[in-house]
Structures are given as structure tokens and as C-alpha cells.
Amino acid sequence: MQKKENALITLTNAGVRRDRKWLVRGITMSVNSGEIVTLIGPNGSGKTTTAKMALGLLGINEGTTSRKNNLRIGYVPQKLQIDWTVPIKVKRFVSLTNKISDKEIEFALSLTNTLHLSDKEIRVLSGGELQRVMVARAIALSPEFLVLDEPVQGVDYKGEDAIYNLIEETRTKLKCGILLISHDLHMVMSTTDKVICLNGHICCSGTPSFVTTSPEFKDLFGERMATNLAIYQHNHDHEHLMDGSIKK
Amino acid sequence: MLEDFFMRSIIGGVGVATVVGPLGCFVVWRRLAYFGDTLSHSALLGVAIALLLQINITLSVFITSIFVAFALLFLQKGQKLSSDTLLGLLAHSTIALGLIALSFMTWVRVDLMGFLFGDILSITKQDIFIIWAGGLLILFCLILIWKKLFAATVSPEIAEAEGLNPHRSNFFFMIMLALVIAISMKIVGVMLLTALLIIPAASARHFSTSPEQMAIISILFGISSVLFGLFGSLEFDIPAGPSIIVASLILFLFTISKNLIFKNA
Numbered sequence: 001m002q003k004k005e006n007a008l009i010t011l012t013n014a015g016v017r018r019d020r021k022w023l024v025r026g027i028t029m030s031v032n033s034g035e036i037v038t039l040i041g042p043n044g045s046g047k048t049t050t051a052k053m054a055l056g057l058l059g060i061n062e063g064t065t066s067r068k069n070n071l072r073i074g075y076v077p078q079k080l081q082i083d084w085t086v087p088i089k090v091k092r093f094v095s096l097t098n099k100i101s102d103k104e105i106e107f108a109l110s111l112t113n114t115l116h117l118s119d120k121e122i123r124v125l126s127g128g129e130l131q132r133v134m135v136a137r138a139i140a141l142s143p144e145f146l147v148l149d150e151p152v153q154g155v156d157y158k159g160e161d162a163i164y165n166l167i168e169e170t171r172t173k174l175k176c177g178i179l180l181i182s183h184d185l186h187m188v189m190s191t192t193d194k195v196i197c198l199n200g201h202i203c204c205s206g207t208p209s210f211v212t213t214s215p216e217f218k219d220l221f222g223e224r225m226a227t228n229l230a231i232y233q234h235n236h237d238h239e240h241l242m243d244g245s246i247k248k
Numbered sequence: 249m250l251e252d253f254f255m256r257s258i259i260g261g262v263g264v265a266t267v268v269g270p271l272g273c274f275v276v277w278r279r280l281a282y283f284g285d286t287l288s289h290s291a292l293l294g295v296a297i298a299l300l301l302q303i304n305i306t307l308s309v310f311i312t313s314i315f316v317a318f319a320l321l322f323l324q325k326g327q328k329l330s331s332d333t334l335l336g337l338l339a340h341s342t343i344a345l346g347l348i349a350l351s352f353m354t355w356v357r358v359d360l361m362g363f364l365f366g367d368i369l370s371i372t373k374q375d376i377f378i379i380w381a382g383g384l385l386i387l388f389c390l391i392l393i394w395k396k397l398f399a400a401t402v403s404p405e406i407a408e409a410e411g412l413n414p415h416r417s418n419f420f421f422m423i424m425l426a427l428v429i430a431i432s433m434k435i436v437g438v439m440l441l442t443a444l445l446i447i448p449a450a451s452a453r454h455f456s457t458s459p460e461q462m463a464i465i466s467i468l469f470g471i472s473s474v475l476f477g478l479f480g481s482l483e484f485d486i487p488a489g490p491s492i493i494v495a496s497l498i499l500f501l502f503t504i505s506k507n508l509i510f511k512n513a
Contacts, residue, residue: 055409075409082402085449086277087456096399097410121457147409 007032008071008145008177009054014063016049023049026201027063031145031177036167038180038188041198042220047181048078050198051147054179067145074143076134076151078181082122090125091118094137108140109133111166113159127154135163139170146170146178160184164191185221257368257478257488260376264432265448265470267383270390270463271428272445272470273452274421277401277459281446282332283320286339288429288441290316292346295363299356300349306378306430313426316342343438366437366489368478375434382431386424393417398459435474436489447496448473451503469499 007030015025024046031037031054039047052058053065055075082088094105109115112132117125125133135151148167152160164184168191171178182188188195189208196205203216211217275284294312298305316338323334350358359367390397399407400414407414429441436444448469449462456462476499477492484491 052405057405057408073410075406077403077405077409080403080406083277083279085453086402087453087458087462088402089457092458093402096402097407097412141410 007068009067009179010065011050011053012064012066014053014060014065016046016053016058017061022200024053024198024200025062027053027198028202029054029196029205031179033144033177034171034175035193036171036178036180036191037194037196038182038192039196039198040182040185040188040221041203045199045220047198048149050196051149051179051181055147072141072144074138074141074146074176076131076138076146076148078149078153080130080134084123086123088122089118090114090120090122090133093122093133094140096137098141100140104140108136111139112136113162128156128159131155132159132163135166139166139174142174142176144174144176146174146176148178149181150183151180152182152184160187167191253369253371254478254482256371256373256376258475260371260379261368261435261474261478261492262471263376263379263383264435264444265474266467267386267428268432268445269448269452269467269470270387271424272449273459273463273466274397274401275425275442275445276449276453280425281442282335282339284425284429284445285442286320286335286342287313287316287426288433288438289339290342290346291429291433291438291441292363293342293349294346294430295358296346296349296353299353299358306382306433309433310426310430312342313429314423317422317426362437363433364437364439365487366433366435366440366492368435368488368492369481371434379431382427386427389420389424393420397421436492440489440493443493443496444470444473447493447500451496451500454503454506469496473499 010030011027014027016023027046027050029037029050039050041047049058053060055073056065056067090109091102091105094100094108100108106115106118109118112135114129114132114136117129117133122130122133131151131154135148138146138148146167151167152163155163164187167178167180170176180188180192189212192208194205195208195211197203197211197214197217197220199220203220204211204214206214275281290312291309294309295305297303297312298308301308320331320334320338323329323338324331327334329337350356350360362370396407396412396414397417397420399412400417404414407417428445432441432444448466451469452462452465455465473492473496477495478488480486480495481488481491
């Protein structure tokens, strides 16, 4: 994958090891302004780990990472568990890490159709509602780099479409770089500029149309999914072992 | 006014309640009740060290608490044992060490009960000065890092990703907790200190819709507990420390019964 001088974040051959096991290894990728990069891969393939490396939340054990100075980041984590005892309303949550005016808060909440929840306490929200509030919060920061870790989990069909459209709009409006983790391949393929297919390492990457035609993709997501999305096929040159390493 | 021992204990107690209120909220939000317990239990070891080395007790307790806090962080990193096991280990072994150290020092006559359950009625002018000066310092620092510490409490990951450095806020929080233990030990003693941290905060939860509101309401509950507790202690001739805790328990029971009535209505 080519690296650009003006990339927001760059990982070069980065890897994270825990208890002598590599969670991910050899990750080389970058996200530029105005670009949507999507990470796909099966459970435990290191999607969240890769996103956390990009955010600087994890110390890496090999390779290098670099981020643009003073990069304004918006982050929607995979899980948010707020203790019952913390009294926090939705609108307060939106301005958790930055000062944001009431008008901007209302606008961001209206984008994800959650304005009516603004005076509710976070703990009474349903899973899907909380997810939409988290997306609104990240967008309200007007980030240069937006990281969304499975932003539509628990969101209903209608809301799912709306959130993907919103992500696309946000990219156009804020010209921010977006790192997206998603399971919804159809959606991913239509909005993404670059797909990175992970399984402990980068199996394949490139434009959606290129990735869906690669044999690695078919191997990871199954014949049916692959043929749904593409018709091309050739041989897979490596095998995945239990510890995440690769046999050529 | 400071000549009267009862007046002195009220002023000292109110000072302590004011500073433990907001910190107690963070202890409750972060589920650190047992951690607070461990730090306050280790204060007894601090007392023993102070008597042994003939240094200021408040200072010694402060340093011991910080030391135990970092010992815990160190053990959590290296060990596969769960946090509550490590906390239990540290809490009770520091108490045991403290008691043994005190028993060796046959030349000092210490009022062990005073350290364990508080000795608010013997509070001196110097104690009041330490409580208020230390308390205001803690409150000032807490206000400075409030937003960051709160964000780190709600989600350390979001806080770190968005550039708020939660590790630094957590570090300062730990120091503040150790300091608050050192200055409030005399009021309720090392055994009951955690109760003063968490019961007013727990009572305040039912009435709060924002973190700041909860902090202020828990200060009010703390002050009321100190006042009711001290007057109860005078009236019924019962020990002051436990009396304050029981007063805060009664207030807590009122808040939950009030909550139940409101819900049914």
C-alpha cells in the first residue's frame, strides 16, 4: 500500500504481542484526509487491535506508528460500559472530552435521530440508541480522523442505513479520514475507498472491487459471500495457523 | 470558639466532609470502594512508621498510602491474581504489619482505638489547620482536573484516544485519595474511613442528574452526617466516629425509602 506524505496516521509493519502470542503483525497501512478505510475480517482477526494501534491506545511491539501532530480524533469504541452510579445525560456525554456548544450538540444528535434523548440519562438508553449517540458524539467533535469500531451493532435496519449514509456525508463535509470496522460487507463495498482484510495480518487490501475478487477474501468470508460480491477466483498462497502465524 | 473541643470537632468534621464528598463520588463511579478501604487500612502502618521514626503522622500516612497504591498497580501488572484478591492481601497484611510494629514499640503508649475508630473529640487547632489547608488544596486540584478525570471515569479509551491523557488524571486522583485519607483519619479512624467516602455519595446518587450535582449533594450529606453524628455522640454518650457513620447510614436509608415512595406514587 502506498504511503503518502500527508497521511493522518501511518502504521508501518506494526504488531502487538500479548503473552507470547501476536494479536496482529506486519500491519502497514495509512489513512488520508477524505478517505474511508475499512477493516474487515473474522472474529479475533485483530480489527479492534489495529484500530487501537492507529489511535495510539496500544503500545506496539514491533514496527512504527505515526500520527499527524495535534490530530483531532473522534472515537466510537466497540463497547461502552458506564457504571450505573454515574449520573450523566446524553447531552453531557456528547461534550465529554471537548467543549461543544449546545447548538452543536443538538445538531449532532439530530444527525443520528437522537435529539429526543438529549435529556435522558445514558444508562436508560437501549443498545442501538447508545450506539447512535456515540456516533453523534464523535461527529460533534468535527474530527480530522474518525475511528468507528462497529458503529451499527444493535442498531435497527433503518438506522443502519442512516448511519452509513451519515458516515459518508461526514467524510464529504468535514473532509476527515475515517477508519471503519464493519461486518456489513455490502455496505462497506459501496462506500469505502480502501478495504483491508485482516486475519492476524493483512490478507489482502485495495479497492473494494479488487479485494472481493481476491482468493484470500473468499477464504475468509466463504464462497457464497465472495461470489455474491465478485466472480473472479484464483489460488490462495498461504494457510493460517492457530497462533496467528502464516504457513506459505 | 476554637477553645471548645466540641466546636473544634464540628469544624474539623465539616472540613473533612466537604472534601470527601466529591472524591467519594469518584470512588463510587469507578468502583474503588475496596481500593479506598485498602488505602485507609494501610494508614495504620503509616501511623506505626511515624511513631517509629518520630515523624509527623499525617505525612507518614500520606506516604504509606501512596506507596500501597503503587504497590497495587505494580502487582496488578505482574500477577495473574484478580484485583480484589490483591486488595485483600494488601489491606490486611498492612494492618497486621502495623499492629506488630506498634506492639514492638513498648515505649510509646498509643491509643489504638483512636486510630482504628477515630478520635474526633481530641482534635487540635493544628489538626483543623491541616484538614482545611489540605482539604482546600485537594478540592482545588480536583476542580482543575475535573473534566479530564470524569471523562477518564466514563471511558478511559475515549479519553485517551481523544487526547486527554487519562493515566495522568488517574495518577493525580490516586495522590488526592491518599491525601484525603491522611487528613481525615483522625475523624472516623482507619476502619470506618471508606464509609465516609462512599455512603454520602451513594445517598446523593438518587437526587442527581449530573456529576457536579452529585458531588455537591454528597458534600451536603457528608456535612449532615458529621453534625448529626457528633450531636448524637454527645447526646447518647456514644463514640463519635461510629456515630457519624451510623448517622450517614440513617440518611442513606431515608434516601432509598424516599425513592421507593416516589416510585410507588
